Amino acid sequence: MNTKVTIAGVEFKNPVMTGSGTFGSGMEYGEFVDLNKLGAVVTKGVANVPWPGNPTPRVTEVYGGMLNAIGLQNPGIDVFMERDIPFLKQYDTKIIVNVCGKTVEDYLDVVEKLGDAPVDMLEINVSCPNVKEGAIAFGQKADALFDITSRIKKVAKQPVIMKLSPNVTDITEMAKAAEAAGADAISLINTLTGMKIDIHRRTFALANKTGGMSGPAIKPVAVRMVYQASHAVKIPVIGMGGIATAEDAIEFLLAGATGVAVGAMNFVNPYATVEIVEGIEEYMRKYQIEDINELIGGVRE
Amino acid sequence: MKQKMTAKVYSQTEIAPGIFDMWIETPLADEAAAGQFIGVYPKDKSTLLPRPISICEVNKKDGMLRIVYRVAGKGTGEFATYHEGDMVEILGVLGNGFPVAEGTGKKVVLMGGGIGIPPMVELAKELCESGVSPVAVVGYRDNKLFLKEDLAQFAKVYVATEDGSEGTKGNVLTAMDENDIQADIIMACGPMPMLRGIKKYSEEKGIKAYISLEERMACGVGACLGCVCKTKKVDHHSHVNNARICTDGPVFDAEDVEI
Numbered sequence A: 001m002n003t004k005v006t007i008a009g010v011e012f013k014n015p016v017m018t019g020s021g022t023f024g025s026g027m028e029y030g031e032f033v034d035l036n037k038l039g040a041v042v043t044k045g046v047a048n049v050p051w052p053g054n055p056t057p058r059v060t061e062v063y064g065g066m067l068n069a070i071g072l073q074n075p076g077i078d079v080f081m082e083r084d085i086p087f088l089k090q091y092d093t094k095i096i097v098n099v100c101g102k103t104v105e106d107y108l109d110v111v112e113k114l115g116d117a118p119v120d121m122l123e124i125n126v127s128c129p130n131v132k133e134g135a136i137a138f139g140q141k142a143d144a145l146f147d148i149t150s151r152i153k154k155v156a157k158q159p160v161i162m163k164l165s166p167n168v169t170d171i172t173e174m175a176k177a178a179e180a181a182g183a184d185a186i187s188l189i190n191t192l193t194g195m196k197i198d199i200h201r202r203t204f205a206l207a208n209k210t211g212g213m214s215g216p217a218i219k220p221v222a223v224r225m226v227y228q229a230s231h232a233v234k235i236p237v238i239g240m241g242g243i244a245t246a247e248d249a250i251e252f253l254l255a256g257a258t259g260v261a262v263g264a265m266n267f268v269n270p271y272a273t274v275e276i277v278e279g280i281e282e283y284m285r286k287y288q289i290e291d292i293n294e295l296i297g298g299v300r301e
Numbered sequence B: 001m002k003q004k005m006t007a008k009v010y011s012q013t014e015i016a017p018g019i020f021d022m023w024i025e026t027p028l029a030d031e032a033a034a035g036q037f038i039g040v041y042p043k044d045k046s047t048l049l050p051r052p053i054s055i056c057e058v059n060k061k062d063g064m065l066r067i068v069y070r071v072a073g074k075g076t077g078e079f080a081t082y083h084e085g086d087m088v089e090i091l092g093v094l095g096n097g098f099p100v101a102e103g104t105g106k107k108v109v110l111m112g113g114g115i116g117i118p119p120m121v122e123l124a125k126e127l128c129e130s131g132v133s134p135v136a137v138v139g140y141r142d143n144k145l146f147l148k149e150d151l152a153q154f155a156k157v158y159v160a161t162e163d164g165s166e167g168t169k170g171n172v173l174t175a176m177d178e179n180d181i182q183a184d185i186i187m188a189c190g191p192m193p194m195l196r197g198i199k200k201y202s203e204e205k206g207i208k209a210y211i212s213l214e215e216r217m218a219c220g221v222g223a224c225l226g227c228v229c230k231t232k233k234v235d236h237h238s239h240v241n242n243a244r245i246c247t248d249g250p251v252f253d254a255e256d257v258e259i
């Protein structure tokens, strides 16, 4: 039985990854799961310099999910390279570094610094709804996305995944712009912009007012967008959004995703990632599927 | 090691209106200490995140943890319906806990306000076991003095009530003054205005104070960066002035945090 998938020449032992920002750099959940069993660990977004993030409250629960407005707090690329990459190198899993920035130059700075680092892929976050400057703007206009993607591709030494925002009118247009600019893969969805109001205090639940929604409640939107995007481009798609179980993950594979990431559900079930790896294998045995690649895009019309 | 597990409710009673006292059978008791907390998961899948609840008491011999909580919303509302023998999903043990050893040879004053009182029980007990006789100054809204008797087993207790129905009328600091209580070190948990008051009080008097902070949490284990508080020094993990309350705290040296 083969569970290996290949994305832009990088081979993953299975398609299961972690959603950026929900798994730190693996240290915290390494206490719960064997990181060696994961296809990849995708790190929290890292910028060229440390970012303090947004004021609190930064997280709040909503029906079947949550809103977050962390604001991409991160220790900066220098600390990250000294601490987080060596930590992850101890494990037999692929390392995907999620990169954030406020200007194109910020992104290029991080991508350049990572040039010689032993990481397998870069995931470029142009879709964080929680940072006022830059960032999201690159992910909501096709021409801006094309521009930043091509500039990153010029300096990147590792294959580049562009992480797309669902907060757009036409996801296929964005997917095509990333592909045309040379992206090696795309991942989606990032969080959906939401809001919650505390009616007793008559205040916003989050200090940032708006936050990104994630969790099981967003899954149908994510599956639809992964399906549309994977049919619009030839480059591989990594799907995420509300994945809680192996059944959810398989739905994304059938919709057209080559990889799948588990985000907010790590908070609910810290063992989710490994249980999904095992559940996919069980499903393959049950339906006598020899190669996981048979499932990718395998939904019958 | 931290883990998520299914545990059994050993008992549950309502000890004051809307305040519940639950003993849970769990091997996590082995590792638990005063000031740490657990995440309790509601069964209703529309409410996914673990609810952080402080450890009120630890019974290592029988492998049990005690939590005392106020019904505040959907999750705690669900927990309040549990009975002896029901199963409950918990995540733990979380957080750092109070520095009990620092109390040795000192006049230790514990301060608890409202639903911040529960962790003071285990703290008083552990201090007692280490040979310290703590004083506990606890603040309530009214004369529903939950956990007062529990505390009295391990500490000399002074009470303040907002409505003046018992003890000193006012808050824990009013009770400190009124009873002329001296402290070398304060350990406290309670609402933010009380903790701010204690921080100021300890700075003015030059007393060490350890305070337990609260913030909205998602993961509870340090991964999501949801639960930060401002720190004076650049934090070793974040490299900005933010510490994670769920892992670097919830107990902080009052000097180190900006609240």
Ligand SMILES: Cc1cc2nc3c(=O)[nH]c(=O)nc-3n(C[C@H](O)[C@H](O)[C@H](O)COP(=O)(O)OP(=O)(O)OC[C@H]3O[C@@H](n4cnc5c(N)ncnc54)[C@H](O)[C@@H]3O)c2cc1C
Pocket (backbone or CB within 6 Å): A060, A061, B037, B049, B050, B051, B052, B053, B054, B055, B068, B069, B070, B071, B072, B073, B074, B075, B076, B077, B115, B118, B119, B213, B214, B215, B216, B217, B250
């Ligand atoms: C470290 C720590 C220890 C705590 N210890 C205790 C305790 O011993 N006893 C007790 O009664 N309460 C304690 N709390 C507060 C308790 O976590 C909340 O009252 C509880 O989460 C409310 O959940 P709910 O579903 O009933 O309320 P809802 O309002 O329905 O909850 C919605 C969401 O907001 C979160 N939330 C709501 N209020 C708070 C709050 N005050 N702090 C953090 N998150 C909140 C919930 O966890 C949930 O994710 C503690 C909080 C923290 C951070």
Ligand SMILES: Cc1cc2nc3c(=O)[nH]c(=O)nc-3n(C[C@H](O)[C@H](O)[C@H](O)COP(=O)(O)O)c2cc1C
Pocket (backbone or CB within 6 Å): A019, A020, A021, A022, A044, A045, A068, A070, A072, A098, A125, A128, A163, A189, A190, A191, A213, A214, A215, A216, A218, A240, A241, A242, A243, A261, A262, A263, A264, A265, B218, B224
């Ligand atoms: C607390 C939190 C922090 C996140 N931080 C990042 C981030 O730094 N970079 C990023 O690209 N996406 C970030 N995301 C988005 C997730 O990686 C994922 O795309 C999204 O949450 C949808 O998946 P889910 O429903 O499984 O969580 C974050 C999500 C959450 C909940």
Ligand code: FES
Pocket (backbone or CB within 6 Å): B216, B217, B218, B219, B220, B221, B222, B223, B224, B225, B226, B227, B228, B244, B245, B246, B247
């Ligand atoms: S709750 Fe996630 S870091 Fe503290």
